[in-house]
Amino acid sequence: MKSVVIIGGGVAGIETASALSDFGHNVVLVEKTDSIGGKVLKWDHLFPDLKSASELENYLDIKCREGNFAIQKNTTIAQASQSNGKWMLRTDNNRVIETDAIVVATGYEVFDASRKEEYGYNIYDNVITSVDLEERLKSGKTITTRAGYLPEKIGIIHCVGSRDEKSGNHYCSKVCCITGVKQSIELHKLLPEAEIYCFYMDLRMYGQYYEELYREAQEMHKIQFIRGRLSEVSENIDKRLLIKAEDTLSGRPLKMSVDLLVLLVGMEPGKGTKSMAGICGLETGKDGFLKTSDMHFGNNKTGKKGIFLAGSCIGPMSINDTISNARSAALEVHNYLQTK
Amino acid sequence: MKAAEKFGFRVLETRVIDLENFDGRLLRYVHRHEKSFITCLSCGGCTATCSAGNLIEFNVRRIGLLLRRGETEGLEREIDKCMLCGKCQLVCPRGINLRNVIMLIKKGIVKFKNGTPEKVEL
Helix, strand or coil, X not given: CCEEXXXXXXXXXXXXXXXXXXXXXXXXXXXXXXXXXXXXHHCCEECCCCEXXXXXHHHHHHHHHHCCEEEECCCXXXXXXXXXXXXXXXXXXXXXXXXXEEEECCCEEECCHHHCHHHCCCCCCCEEEHHHHHHHHHHCCCCXXXXXXXXXXXXXXXXXXXXXXXXXXXXXXXXXXXXXXXXXXXXXXXXXXXXXXXXXXXXXXXXXXXXXXXXXXXXXXXXXXXXXXXXXXXXXXXXXXXXXXXXXXXXXXXXXXXXXXXXEECEEECHHHHHHHHHHCCCECCCCCECCCECCCECCECCCCCEEEXXXXXXXXCHHHHHHHHHHHHHHHHHHHHHC | XXXXXXXXXXXXXXXXXXXXXXXXXXXXXXXXXXXXXXXXXXXXXHHHHCCCCXXXXXXXXXXXXXXXXXXXXXXXXXXXXXXXXXXXXXXXCCCCCHHHHHHHHHHHHHHHHCCCCHHHHC
């Protein structure tokens, strides 16, 4: 029986672990925190079908309970070395795990919006991120301003920390556009009286049924889409936010006061992803995510024999793409172990 | 009769951007000396934050766009509205050195107006 260690207990890690244990391998899933599931545990609903995130939670939970693999929580990998075709992983609590293959599934981190100071996150009361909004939606509490009023005007800002030289991230985070559309619909359902405006540079509805959700936002929810990048935000004395952009389609500067501003924060390679790159000597791409050996034919392989990648440590990825990617990683690892 | 003709498809010469008779000298000059200019996304961040544009009718993003379309007529007068404060550069997601772009347009207009042989200068 061949062994595999999977690093990271998010969607990608669990899916890979489950598939590989189904193939009959001896699988250990290592997770640095004390809970399994990753960032999706904070999400309320998923795009584009507005499925409750709890359905995904249940799905992952069943995989963990019924899957034939071991889970080690509160464990971080500190060192990796190779000998006789095996990898030796040393954990932070000084245990050594010997394994035939490693799958890195260490995921992403959300862009820290306070790095874009001109948008006022952590400075002004009513500037929140898409992740904050998701948590508020999940909590079931009414969406209000910090002072407790129902917002009448809401701005949603695309490309925060993505496609931005100033943030150091040239790449597109892919999932924020559709997240903005989804959250605008959810906000409209909760606050039917509110006017909701999305400010975008390009709307990238790249996935199946994303375009349909965009259309639904226009048709059913009267969301207004304005093509222009937010330049800066200032706070009025009444804690409303004055935002400035150009309405590029009419070619005129636009100013507007909103009660709540939602920043659609992008994805960056996670701390664990960077740390694994260092420990295992993995190559990173221009975007800082882990580089696969070929983006067409080897999108789960690395330059290191026996080390594979799964999920958003490779690059920004939606949940359904992550699940597919994790399954393909499992097949890649399985094929590798067969020939070993 | 073809459907397009029935539809009344006709091009009004005066209204159209003519990319075939395109005077690209000024554009090439700016591109040559400020490489970042070509990466503009037309997001309008520059225009939104523009000090001059907040006071008077002036759209700095449109300057670049007109230049890229060869619409250089009237550019000289328009560009004088810029105060070179550089706020546009601070917000630009592509990190374009817009101040240099403006200066190059100014220089280029003078160069080509005086009939300086373009092939030597470029």
